[in-house]
Amino acid sequence: MKADFIIAHAFVLTMEGKGVGMVQNGAIAVKGNMILAVGPSADILSAYQADRLIDGTGKLVMPGLIDAHIHTGLSIFRGMAQDMSHWMQKGLWPFIKNTDKKDALTGSLVTIIEGIKAGTTTFCDYDHNMNDIVSHYVKTGVRARVAETINELPDDIGTLPVGDLYPFDTALGNQRLQESIRLFETWHEQGDGRITCLFGPQGADMMGTELLLEVKALAEKYDTRIHMHVAQGDREIDQMVKRYGKRTIPFLDELGYLDSRLMAVHLTEATKDETYLVAKRGASMIYCAGSIGIIDGLVPPIMDFLEAGGQAALGSDQAPGNNCNNMFNEMKFAAILNKVKRSDPKAFPAWLSLRLATIESAIAIGLDHEIGSLKKGKKADILIVNLESPTLCPVFTDPIRNIVPNLVYSARGHEVETVIIDGQFIMEENQLVTVNEKEAIREAQQAAERISRRSGQDIMAAHSDVYQMMKDGYL
Amino acid sequence: MKADFIIAHAFVLTMEGKGVGMVQNGAIAVKGNMILAVGPSADILSAYQADRLIDGTGKLVMPGLIDAHIHTGLSIFRGMAQDMSHWMQKGLWPFIKNTDKKDALTGSLVTIIEGIKAGTTTFCDYDHNMNDIVSHYVKTGVRARVAETINELPDDIGTLPVGDLYPFDTALGNQRLQESIRLFETWHEQGDGRITCLFGPQGADMMGTELLLEVKALAEKYDTRIHMHVAQGDREIDQMVKRYGKRTIPFLDELGYLDSRLMAVHLTEATKDETYLVAKRGASMIYCAGSIGIIDGLVPPIMDFLEAGGQAALGSDQAPGNNCNNMFNEMKFAAILNKVKRSDPKAFPAWLSLRLATIESAIAIGLDHEIGSLKKGKKADILIVNLESPTLCPVFTDPIRNIVPNLVYSARGHEVETVIIDGQFIMEENQLVTVNEKEAIREAQQAAERISRRSGQDIMAAHSDVYQMMKDGYL
Incomplete structure (x- = not known):
């Protein structure tokens, strides 16, 4: 069967079942905005073909x-x-x-x-x-x-x-x-x-x-x-x-x-x-x-x-x-x-x-019929996380796996390399695809300068603890 | 006077005095492993020349x-x-x-x-x-x-x-x-x-x-x-x-x-x-x-x-x-x-x-004679942080400055672009200069696999809560 893309040979955290639903050497096949299948790489690769095959070696695949x-x-x-x-x-x-x-x-x-x-x-x-x-x-x-x-x-x-x-x-x-x-x-x-x-x-x-x-x-x-x-x-x-x-x-x-x-x-x-x-x-x-x-x-x-x-x-x-x-x-x-x-x-x-x-x-x-886990038929909201990051290294798998504790206690967020939403690549290898980050930051900065000019009097009048800190050299 | 490099037009958190010692539009001049001077950009740029002038616009300069x-x-x-x-x-x-x-x-x-x-x-x-x-x-x-x-x-x-x-x-x-x-x-x-x-x-x-x-x-x-x-x-x-x-x-x-x-x-x-x-x-x-x-x-x-x-x-x-x-x-x-x-x-x-x-x-x-603040005569341990990061955006300066709260409560760490230690560039624009990151990660991963093979019996014998979580599908 034909998929749009397959990510294979990854650690896949499906989040199905009562725990975290980990599949080692797992794969996921996506077509349109939908997950076609999730499972061991061998199974997925024999059942599906795709124009785009993403190598998930050293990566974690998980729900958005x-x-x-x-x-x-x-x-x-x-x-x-x-x-x-x-x-x-x-x-x-x-x-x-x-x-x-x-x-x-x-x-x-x-x-x-x-x-x-x-x-x-x-x-x-x-x-x-x-x-x-x-x-x-x-x-x-x-x-x-x-x-x-x-x-x-x-x-x-x-x-x-x-x-x-x-x-x-x-x-x-x-x-x-x-x-x-x-x-x-x-x-x-x-x-x-x-x-x-x-x-x-x-x-x-x-x-x-x-x-x-x-x-x-x-x-x-x-x-x-x-x-x-x-x-x-x-x-x-x-x-x-x-x-x-x-x-x-x-x-x-x-x-x-x-x-x-x-x-x-x-x-x-x-x-x-x-x-x-x-x-x-x-x-x-x-x-x-x-x-x-x-x-x-x-x-x-x-x-x-x-x-x-x-x-x-x-x-x-x-x-x-x-x-x-x-x-x-x-x-x-x-x-x-x-x-x-x-x-x-x-x-x-x-x-x-x-x-x-x-x-x-x-x-x-109220969206678990669509998202929250990686499961056939759910929407393809998927993260690819680089496990070869200093914060997630090394990976132990046996007899204890350390991926989940490191994801929660050590990852900062920037280990997420690729973000797929509804089957579309929104971020790929840390680069945003659908939005101009620099322009967004420039516009927010300009807005802050406008707000700053307008709000001065009110902020001084409110005289909050933060304003006092500013006056005292702590900001 | 000649410096090796000058970073100018930055927000400079000197950490001198009782607060954070902020200098807006500040600069720092470094020669060898030493800070020559810190102060307003105009003062530093008129008193010092350098082969390398780093534009600190949109950046925060602070002690390591x-x-x-x-x-x-x-x-x-x-x-x-x-x-x-x-x-x-x-x-x-x-x-x-x-x-x-x-x-x-x-x-x-x-x-x-x-x-x-x-x-x-x-x-x-x-x-x-x-x-x-x-x-x-x-x-x-x-x-x-x-x-x-x-x-x-x-x-x-x-x-x-x-x-x-x-x-x-x-x-x-x-x-x-x-x-x-x-x-x-x-x-x-x-x-x-x-x-x-x-x-x-x-x-x-x-x-x-x-x-x-x-x-x-x-x-x-x-x-x-x-x-x-x-x-x-x-x-x-x-x-x-x-x-x-x-x-x-x-x-x-x-x-x-x-x-x-x-x-x-x-x-x-x-x-x-x-x-x-x-x-x-x-x-x-x-x-x-x-x-x-x-x-x-x-x-x-x-x-x-x-x-x-x-x-x-x-x-x-x-x-x-x-x-x-x-x-x-x-x-x-x-x-x-x-x-x-x-x-x-x-x-x-x-x-x-x-x-x-x-x-x-x-x-x-016991190292405050050398480090901890940006001050003439101290060692040049300096960070350049990108304030044009989503986590630190926007920057307000008046009547309240928000840089310090965002640095502490919002920054993840990866906003640090450049790390200078003892006057040497150890990381520049997020790239490590003196160490091979990929190789280090590969070697740690190999070590983890060796440890994993050797420690299995002892881990099973200890039967910790974490081992039980692994058995129960939570890891």
Whole structure:
């Protein structure tokens, strides 16, 4: 049978089964956007022919990584908000209010490039202006599961004193809901099916009950999922208790929000009982190890959630306060932060991190029928990783194989040489094929200079810890 | 005045002063192995001429990173010991006993390459066979502060039941001490002065009092420092209490060991009082965030140590149980693990991590007269980092600069383009100049295959958690 290309003689991590599904001297055959077959090289090479045969000797072939939670629209502020208190109010707002859509779009593209270069093939992007951001994914050939952020907060919310109840603007809420519907109607299943849409209420504290229920009804109507921050910080819990006399999770449960349509992001402030409840109701949890570590100095209850039988995934969140969007970073932090949380070196082993960035993540975001593992009939989202890199060397295979621990604990991301998405070569031997990296960086730099000129006064007025560090010579 | 080369129009992080000493549009002039001048480009370019003028536009120029604690002799086992209990006994020993000097040397070279590529210019390497390993540093042109490991443990120590008191073999101890003296006599101040030697007792639990005192006397005689694990694990404390009825730190204090000659590595098990005592006595602390996170699931008391006024540095430790030797990894983990330990996002800001990998580290290891900052008269150990990388983009300069946070939290290490050590270009535009990377990797791979063949029986007999994972399909 004829394939478009075959990669053979590689270590193939299929991620099928309960473990990592390793095939030594394995091969994969691809036709169009589909995986034809995966298995031992001898079997694949005898059953398939291809015009292009890629020698996988010294390489690892694995499924593309999934970033289950990212806000690329904030990327333009990379490095502007960390090591500080009042992250959102003093860190982000002074920049956000001085940034237009065009500026934000340039940052978004740079982060997508950053992700691709570290093996991310599916981005669950969740942001304002998604109707514009989504074009990046269409043009670069990347897979994305996108949501427009929905809330009812006025644009000047950043000026509200800390602790005051947020005012809701239902007209704005409706406008954002309409943007979400437009996103769905325009982009769902576009880009040869690579683009799929979700609904993205920003948080139960940032919109009224009526709008939350409208979103829920729409998610059912369109038969899709809801990507939502849940119990993401003490700020949120405080708002919920002040407004409703209830914490977020019991509130959402009463509203019928906790079900398998929900991708609950963070759960930072969830109690053990609440965490178990979210798992029991069948909602998935998205865990952002790096960003919550930096922004809050906390480790969310991912271990409890998994122990309760919940379905979880890893995400990189936003660049101002992580400050990278690299799933290798997330895999490593997820493992080590949880070892430290439990004071147990056996906690959160490497294979678990890897599953939570591949097959488990695909299940958690509802795309496991297409991606997350290398299996006949799934979409061809494939990485080729150079095992002859100093960080992954040497390779032991017997009686213990060291590839997975080194991938999670030692790889930096740049060991990914080739990125294939939907059967197309998006990066080949470390060179991006579908996007001009230098131009993207130049445009983001120009945007940063515009934002810098406009935001000076607001940043000085906010006088954040970071601004003080700058004044003191620490930046 | 004539320089050999000038790098101009760069962001220059001098690391002088209490902060990061940033010079925008800065330049550095180098002659021989020495920094002639650092300052604004206009000043440097008017005062100096050079045959080679490097355009630093879009680049960051900074001091080379210092890895204050690394065992490169263990690198050949990268990825073989993590996510497990009994790390040393079941993880390392079955491999160590089946590995000869030649095998270990191949792994050492790969790790040195890994380090250089991520900007490490000084390696405090501490291992057995240092008389051989040191040749790598001499040949590659890297700076190293080396110690031969001294203990009195018999070679079959790995077979001792967990909890039994280690037997001491004074003949072996003396032999290792002689190796240390030979190291000093042969290599100290060699490689144009890049190689300096320390004494390296492995731990107070691994040798008798007499040998400890001999080492101390030698360090004084040679006027050098002692690189030593101190309170590195509950295993050590247990041995000390069983043997002497005292915990490590009070024991060492009575012995007169706690002074400014001591580089105390880990302090994992030090109480707050003990940590303060080490700081008060003027010993420095080497903190290995990644390795202790993986091996022990713990965060050593680095914050307490710094608050007590102690002098500290970061180190990457060994590849089997970190699993990388990349100071960017250490800087990021140091910051985030301590934020989480204190539940405080303001704890351990980016600039602190950067100082602990540069100038503070130089002070902690006793080389600040030569390295750690960019200053007239210091040795030219310099990195050129490409700021036009997706991970470091965009660059904001006003009113807040984001370079340092992105360097610590976003950079992976591969943004380092050029590495200059002692005035020599060791890596240029990501290409290593003095060592053949492919050959080094090939040789380490061959060594791993030899070790694999020899160690099978012992690994199966040890039946570690990692071996069980392999059997269960998780590796």
